[in-house]
Amino acid sequence: MVTERRPIRLTKMHGLGNNYLFLDGLAEPVPPDDDLPALARAVSDRNFGIGSDGLILVLPPRDPGARFRMRIFNADGSEGEMCGNGIRCLARLVYDRGYTRETEFVVETGAGPIRPRLHLDGHRVTGVTVDMGVPRLERGMIPMAGPAGEQAVEVPLEVEAGGERSVFTVTALSMGNPHCVVFVDDLEAVDLERLGPAFEHHPAFPQRVNTHFTRVLNPERVRVRVWERGSGPTLACGTGACAVAVAGALTGRTGRRVTVELPGGSLEVEWAGDGHVYMTGPAAYIGDVVYDPH
Numbered sequence: 001m002v003t004e005r006r007p008i009r010l011t012k013m014h015g016l017g018n019n020y021l022f023l024d025g026l027a028e029p030v031p032p033d034d035d036l037p038a039l040a041r042a043v044s045d046r047n048f049g050i051g052s053d054g055l056i057l058v059l060p061p062r063d064p065g066a067r068f069r070m071r072i073f074n075a076d077g078s079e080g081e082m083c084g085n086g087i088r089c090l091a092r093l094v095y096d097r098g099y100t101r102e103t104e105f106v107v108e109t110g111a112g113p114i115r116p117r118l119h120l121d122g123h124r125v126t127g128v129t130v131d132m133g134v135p136r137l138e139r140g141m142i143p144m145a146g147p148a149g150e151q152a153v154e155v156p157l158e159v160e161a162g163g164e165r166s167v168f169t170v171t172a173l174s175m176g177n178p179h180c181v182v183f184v185d186d187l188e189a190v191d192l193e194r195l196g197p198a199f200e201h202h203p204a205f206p207q208r209v210n211t212h213f214t215r216v217l218n219p220e221r222v223r224v225r226v227w228e229r230g231s232g233p234t235l236a237c238g239t240g241a242c243a244v245a246v247a248g249a250l251t252g253r254t255g256r257r258v259t260v261e262l263p264g265g266s267l268e269v270e271w272a273g274d275g276h277v278y279m280t281g282p283a284a285y286i287g288d289v290v291y292d293p294h
């Protein structure tokens with residue numbers, strides 16, 4: 001239940017069609033924490049709200065080493081630790097609004113400090129490369145059931161969906177948020193609406209999971225269909241694209257530099273020698289809107 005009701009100014013942006021409503025907490029009052037899940041659900045609703053994959057707050061940092069702080073809420077109101085497409089949009093927004101003249105800065109997130117770097121043509125942001133940090137491979141860090149210190153690379157997962165039980169081979173890891181990568185030969189044959197929820201709510205993932213059905217086209221290129229924790233099918237998932245690139249390298253299916261083709265477009269991902277994952281992609285505006293239901 002949203003306690004206080006007043007018009008809320010939002011900016012809708014997207015990264016490859018993965019779209020979010022941004023509340024600029026540097027210019028607007030931020031609703032109380034208890035209101036945020038319900039507000040995220042309300043504004044994300046595509047019929048009774050504005051419609052989006054979720055709500056992102058731009059906030060002043062608490063971490064002295066950070067310039068900004070990002071909080072992300074999925075369309076179901078659950079809070080995610082990080083959002084790859086969202087942080088590229090946040091980086092463009094704070095630069096365009098003149099909150100910083102830097103083209104590289106640290107953003108405090110639930111996944112730790114994340115560092116976007118803006119690509120400019122004059123003063124126009126043409127793209128963003130993000131240091132997404134180091135992937136967490138141990139089950140205890142994903143989190144995923146099983147021995148906490150063990151990795152989950154090419155492991156069996158029995159999934160019950162629509163009365164059918166099947167065993168999938170999965171590779172799970174965290175980019176600060178949990179991901180499950182399932183390599184398949186026939187991507188079109190995946191019944192995402194049936195399997196997506198079954199993976200998302202699988203008991204092996206106590207905090208649920210984002211799932212990425214992935215076809216390897218060649219060692220430098222993969223194609224992915226996404227079911228996101230808390231938002232369902234989206235056109236792209238930035239943290240997921242990073243997880244897919246790491247899983248491809250871990251399983252020997254790809255190199256460490258991969259073009260990840262998503263329904264909304266492609267991201268360039270590299271799991272570099274420093275252990276960090278770097279993701280490059282666009283950030284685009286849709287427009288400003290006032291949420292004022294009554």
Ligand SMILES: N[C@H](CCC[C@H](N)C(=O)O)C(=O)O
Pocket residue numbers: 018072074079080081082083084085086177178210228229230231234236237238239240
């Ligand atoms: N659904 C995700 C958060 C959004 C991630 C995604 N949209 C991205 O671009 O990384 C989660 O609950 O972990």
